Amino acid sequence: MSWTRNLLGASAVCVLVLAGSVGCGTDDARGRAEEAPAAPAGKVLDDTDDQGRRYREVAARDAPEVGIEVQPDPRGGGGTWDVRLTVRRFRFSPADAEPRAVAGRGTARLFVDGRPVTELRAPAYRLPASLVPRGTHQVTVRLYADDGTVWAVDADPVQSTADVTASQAGEGAPPRGSGGASGTCAPPGGRCAPGRAGEAS
Numbered sequence: 296m297s298w299t300r301n302l303l304g305a306s307a308v309c310v311l312v313l314a315g316s317v318g319c320g321t322d323d324a325r326g327r328a329e330e331a332p333a334a335p336a337g338k339v340l341d342d343t344d345d346q347g348r349r350y351r352e353v354a355a356r357d358a359p360e361v362g363i364e365v366q367p368d369p370r371g372g373g374g375t376w377d378v379r380l381t382v383r384r385f386r387f388s389p390a391d392a393e394p395r396a397v398a399g400r401g402t403a404r405l406f407v408d409g410r411p412v413t414e415l416r417a418p419a420y421r422l423p424a425s426l427v428p429r430g431t432h433q434v435t436v437r438l439y440a441d442d443g444t445v446w447a448v449d450a451d452p453v454q455s456t457a458d459v460t461a462s463q464a465g466e467g468a469p470p471r472g473s474g475g476a477s478g479t480c481a482p483p484g485g486r487c488a489p490g491r492a493g494e495a496s
Contacts, residue, residue: 351444357384361382361438362382364380365459377422387400390416397440403437404437407434
């Protein structure tokens with residue numbers, strides 16, 4: 296009789312273990328909530344920038360902002376220029392980011408006199424003197440989503456521009472800032488910054 300009671304008890308334990316494992320799922324799924332795909336960020340417009348990249352319209356209250364400051368390298372640096380960006384409601388994406396638009400994320404692209412220079416994933420860059428010869432030049436930064444679209448407000452790209460005057464090759468006067476679509480730049484002095492500055496490296 297005792298052996299039948301033990302057999303029934305062992306059978307009950309096996310049923311509970313089997314039933315429990317069916318409801319638990321795999322080890323990889325334990326303790327993690329399923330990620331829902333993010334809602335589309337903004338509306339893609341037919342308007343494009345000079346490189347043919349379409350604008351992604353967002354409301355002004357949700358739009359990222361960018362400011363730019365360009366100064367001669369204080370260490371001499373062979374006439375290079377330090378470019379510092381300040382951002383608001385924006386985070387730089389890593390190089391392996393998925394190519395989709397996520398609100399407030401992406402990259403910045405730097406232009407000198409309308410010509411593309413580089414894509415930035417950080418708020419600092421050293422601009423070679425060869426790109427800023429003697430004279431006045433416009434250094435522009437524009438924000439892009441990870442899918443390559445241009446962040447825009449009221450069909451204008453989210454960007455900021457600083458005027459840089461190089462008096463001789465490798466030398467320059469402090470730049471003057473001029474406002475972009477969403478970036479705010481204080482006129483003389485070259486400081487272009489939204490209300491809250493991003494981290495500079």
